[in-house]
Amino acid sequence: MDLATIEKAVAFIGALVVFTFAVIGLRGEWKKTGLDDNVTKVLLALMAFGCFLVVLAVFGVLPRGGGA
Amino acid sequence: MAVSVAEHGHDVGHGAHDEIIYQETRDMRLMGFVLFLFSDVVLFSSYIFAYIYLRNSIPSWPPIVDGHQLPRLDTAFAAFNSVVLFGSGVTMHWALEHWKHGNRGRFDLFMWLTIVLGLGFLGGQSYEYAHAQIGGWSGNTFGASFFTLTGMHGLHVFLGVCFLFVLWLQTKKNVYDQHHFFGLTAGTLYWHFVDVIWVVLFFLFYLW
Numbered sequence A: 001m002d003l004a005t006i007e008k009a010v011a012f013i014g015a016l017v018v019f020t021f022a023v024i025g026l027r028g029e030w031k032k033t034g035l036d037d038n039v040t041k042v043l044l045a046l047m048a049f050g051c052f053l054v055v056l057a058v059f060g061v062l063p064r065g066g067g068a
Numbered sequence B: 001m002a003v004s005v006a007e008h009g010h011d012v013g014h015g016a017h018d019e020i021i022y023q024e025t026r027d028m029r030l031m032g033f034v035l036f037l038f039s040d041v042v043l044f045s046s047y048i049f050a051y052i053y054l055r056n057s058i059p060s061w062p063p064i065v066d067g068h069q070l071p072r073l074d075t076a077f078a079a080f081n082s083v084v085l086f087g088s089g090v091t092m093h094w095a096l097e098h099w100k101h102g103n104r105g106r107f108d109l110f111m112w113l114t115i116v117l118g119l120g121f122l123g124g125q126s127y128e129y130a131h132a133q134i135g136g137w138s139g140n141t142f143g144a145s146f147f148t149l150t151g152m153h154g155l156h157v158f159l160g161v162c163f164l165f166v167l168w169l170q171t172k173k174n175v176y177d178q179h180h181f182f183g184l185t186a187g188t189l190y191w192h193f194v195d196v197i198w199v200v201l202f203f204l205f206y207l208w
Helices: A003-029 A035-058 B002-010 B015-056 B075-100 B104-131 B141-172 B182-207
Strands: none
Touching: A003 A035, A003 B075, A035 B015, A035 B075, A035 B182, B015 B141, B015 B182, B075 B104, B075 B141, B075 B182, B104 B141, B141 B182
16 A cells, blocks of 8 residues: 555545534534634634545545646 | 733633623624734735636646646645644634633643644645655746745744644633633634635645
8 A cells, every 4th residue: 555545545534534523513603603603613614625625635536637 | 813812811800890891802802803814814815816827827737847847746645734734623623612611621632632733734744845846936836836825824824833832821821711711712713714724725736
């Protein structure tokens, strides 16, 4: 198993874990209405989106044409 | 950032009058901090749009230098390093949640996890700088854009790590309590912001 495969495997598992905890955190913030709570909601959602991008990168969906 | 941290010596109010003043100043400080984050968004946006313009003004990307097309950046390593940074965002969120619930032991654990993961990300970034085959800072538009934007982001991460360490020291000196912790809120927002900027940079440099 080469280094890139190990990196992708760790990144995939890490992305799933981080995504799960980001969503749990988002659910906890959902009913709060303060400015800091609302900003946190947006930022947590974008972080979860970042995990989604990582999964796309791991499976080679992005970048188009394949990465290095 | 430094101002909001410095003001935290007065965070723990005493009596009803102090509590009212605390709540009023907290809202103003929070708005000020969010505006500070917006100003940073503007700063990053200007560089990001410059990168997009440069990229679209060249027929092939990565650009051709001395007759050879530069290779793409290492996506696998970047994905791994991104997860390290995103993970630190989650641990920071849970550190704040444990502080709100009065669980200082777990707060310490998650705060230190955040700091270590932040340093890990910086280490990964340094490794990538040493091994990236895209020329130097001034060699071509790709290298210039990459090192400028990720370097600026790395500086923010470094400052964030220092910010979090100072916040942790303040918790040890009882600057905050379970109901008065604006500094920790600001630190968490800043760290999430740094994470989200990396989501954009990760897409632009590695996935686009």
